[in-house]
Amino acid sequence: FLQLATAHEIKSEQGRAAQWLRDANDRAGRVYYNLQVARWVYATNITKFNGERQHNASIMSAEFDREAAENATSFAWENFTDSDLRRQFRKISDVGSAALLRKDKAKYERLISLVTKMETTYSEGQVCDKKGTCLDLEPGLTRLMATSRNYSELLDAWKGWRDATGRKIRDDYKEFVSLSNEAAVENGYRDTGDYWRSWYDTADFRDQLEQLYEEMKPLYLNLHAYVKNKLKAKYGESLFPPSGHIPAHLLGNMWAQSWNNIFDIVEPFAGKPSVDVTPKMKELNYTPRRMFNISDEFFTSLGLEAMPQEFWDHSMLEKPTDGRKVVCHASAWDFYNKKDFRIKQCTDITMDDLITVHHEMGHVEYYLQYKEQPVVYRRGANPGFHEAVGDVLALSVSTPTHLKEIGLLDNVTNDNESVINYLMSIALDKIAFIPFGYLMDQWRWGVFNGSIKFEEYNKEWWKLRCKYQGVSPPIHRNESDFDPGAKYHIPANTPYIRYFVSYVLQFQFHEALCNTANQTGPLHMCDIYRSTEAGAKLGNMLKLGSSKPWPEALEKVTGTRNMSANAILLYFKPLIDWLKVQNQGQTITWSEECPIEYYTTTSVPSTAKPANSTGRLHNGFFIVA
Ligand SMILES: CC(=O)N[C@@H](CC(=O)O)C(=O)NC[C@H](CC1(C(=O)N[C@@H](Cc2ccc(O)cc2)C(=O)O)CCCC1)C(=O)O
Numbered sequence: 001f002l003q004l005a006t007a008h009e010i011k012s013e014q015g016r017a018a019q020w021l022r023d024a025n026d027r028a029g030r031v032y033y034n035l036q037v038a039r040w041v042y043a044t045n046i047t048k049f050n051g052e053r054q055h056n057a058s059i060m061s062a063e064f065d066r067e068a069a070e071n072a073t074s075f076a077w078e079n080f081t082d083s084d085l086r087r088q089f090r091k092i093s094d095v096g097s098a099a100l101l102r103k104d105k106a107k108y109e110r111l112i113s114l115v116t117k118m119e120t121t122y123s124e125g126q127v128c129d130k131k132g133t134c135l136d137l138e139p140g141l142t143r144l145m146a147t148s149r150n151y152s153e154l155l156d157a158w159k160g161w162r163d164a165t166g167r168k169i170r171d172d173y174k175e176f177v178s179l180s181n182e183a184a185v186e187n188g189y190r191d192t193g194d195y196w197r198s199w200y201d202t203a204d205f206r207d208q209l210e211q212l213y214e215e216m217k218p219l220y221l222n223l224h225a226y227v228k229n230k231l232k233a234k235y236g237e238s239l240f241p242p243s244g245h246i247p248a249h250l251l252g253n254m255w256a257q258s259w260n261n262i263f264d265i266v267e268p269f270a271g272k273p274s275v276d277v278t279p280k281m282k283e284l285n286y287t288p289r290r291m292f293n294i295s296d297e298f299f300t301s302l303g304l305e306a307m308p309q310e311f312w313d314h315s316m317l318e319k320p321t322d323g324r325k326v327v328c329h330a331s332a333w334d335f336y337n338k339k340d341f342r343i344k345q346c347t348d349i350t351m352d353d354l355i356t357v358h359h360e361m362g363h364v365e366y367y368l369q370y371k372e373q374p375v376v377y378r379r380g381a382n383p384g385f386h387e388a389v390g391d392v393l394a395l396s397v398s399t400p401t402h403l404k405e406i407g408l409l410d411n412v413t414n415d416n417e418s419v420i421n422y423l424m425s426i427a428l429d430k431i432a433f434i435p436f437g438y439l440m441d442q443w444r445w446g447v448f449n450g451s452i453k454f455e456e457y458n459k460e461w462w463k464l465r466c467k468y469q470g471v472s473p474p475i476h477r478n479e480s481d482f483d484p485g486a487k488y489h490i491p492a493n494t495p496y497i498r499y500f501v502s503y504v505l506q507f508q509f510h511e512a513l514c515n516t517a518n519q520t521g522p523l524h525m526c527d528i529y530r531s532t533e534a535g536a537k538l539g540n541m542l543k544l545g546s547s548k549p550w551p552e553a554l555e556k557v558t559g560t561r562n563m564s565a566n567a568i569l570l571y572f573k574p575l576i577d578w579l580k581v582q583n584q585g586q587t588i589t590w591s592e593e594c595p596i597e598y599y600t601t602t603s604v605p606s607t608a609k610p611a612n613s614t615g616r617l618h619n620g621f622f623i624v625a
């Protein structure tokens, strides 16, 4: 047919196809708007009724996607000469899990019901003490993990959270995996992980990730060794397994994924102006609204879009006090009508949450910048780009000079010791995260491709946690536990490698924008505040959405088409050198296997007791006195 077709016929078919696409994009906008509204109503008011409404909206949206993909096949789009039409058709033809709808509607309904059920179990999770006082994850358990310095109190919260969430969704997750894989195969992929990686459109993606991890590993090993020594001094050597791992509940965070909350324990040089502005925020009676205004003002100082009035009118910036159950895990929302954009966050008055505010607002800025694109292109260049935007600005906001400028620091000293203190505070967030950001989807891809069996979900999770993060479970674990399920993104089925990619990209963007802003000092002191040139460079990339391959978007900002760890290593260079001196003569690695015996059954012999321990280590367990 094509050989015979004249250029004229192809041209007229492309004309018809372009018209069909415009119409399909318009209809998609309306369908997705209704889906987002239903999801928002449920996330901000968890009730049975709202859950059913959300479920039905998800079915409608999936039906639309499937039908649009079906109609797209009536065009010979693979042979179009117009590469943009081809790109739009390729994206419309990829329906994701909605492919299962075509094969078996009941299975698709089960798939989305399982995700809603797991995410709801997670969001309703609580830990109650003997007196019946119950703590939610936000703010109660998060504050406890950040501020408690009591080994067994931390352990109770750590174990309690896992009992209240992971353990409860273990079987649901197993069923979810098989349905999700069935959908992926129906959509033309080997398994769900294969589908998720396709969004990066990079042939050797896993090799590139491994390479980036290896380049950053020395920095992590040195930080881990230094922090472990400080924690041993604090809690006592005997509570640390001889294998070299750090018990996972001592790092100031429920998942040991960022360690900034234990800065006071690891601070290199005492007596310097504090880099933790949380006390100052409380002293100045900061409100969530003020935190969001600070972030909004940073974006507009760059010449980027301000949050529209609808954002301020309809966002949920605080945890409701009217008894409503909500999904507190922060999130940013595009309603695909070019007008409604929101953030839902149970904002706490902390530096951590000020960073999160910038992170979420970064998502909304991306939505605002690409809102004129066809709906199929209203995505990040790749998911890592979407996660990097807010964090890039937060790197500037976190500098002592910027914090002083906005009144959160009284005085700034930039002698060498202050610089080390500052870099340590940022490394506890950014470097500590690297192995966690890497291992989350290593585990999930293994589950999806079948190399990690259901009977070993938890064992394989802890093998990765021990190998990459060098943290170990502070209490015996078995296969009734499902510790991955205690991390939001697993029950909520949100992919995670995007954050690892973002932590690499955000330093590449930071370096490039600092050059554009003529910031000539060291990279870690750069603040792009008020640089409209930097803002224009960033904005022009954000406007692309996913309309171009991500290396092209990266090149527009940084001049290179490849991810590179050079920028993050440059940023932390003074700290790396300092840590190497601190760790001289020390072993900075740990034994690969976990310092804990596995009970492959689903119960644990009575001999192994929870560790409210004397600290004596007995075949991997802390035994009762
Ligand atoms: C409708 C919808 O779902 N929208 C998407 C956005 C989109 O795709 O358009 C969305 O809002 N996702 C929520 C998710 C929330 C957070 C998260 O989960 N962060 C990771 C890792 C991390 C931690 C610290 C940090 O500074 C940066 C990353 C974690 O907490 O483990 C919680 C706190 C920060 C970001 C997010 O914003 O990425």
Ligand SMILES: [Zn+2]
Pocket (backbone or CB within 6 Å): 359, 363, 386, 387
């Ligand atoms: Zn994000």
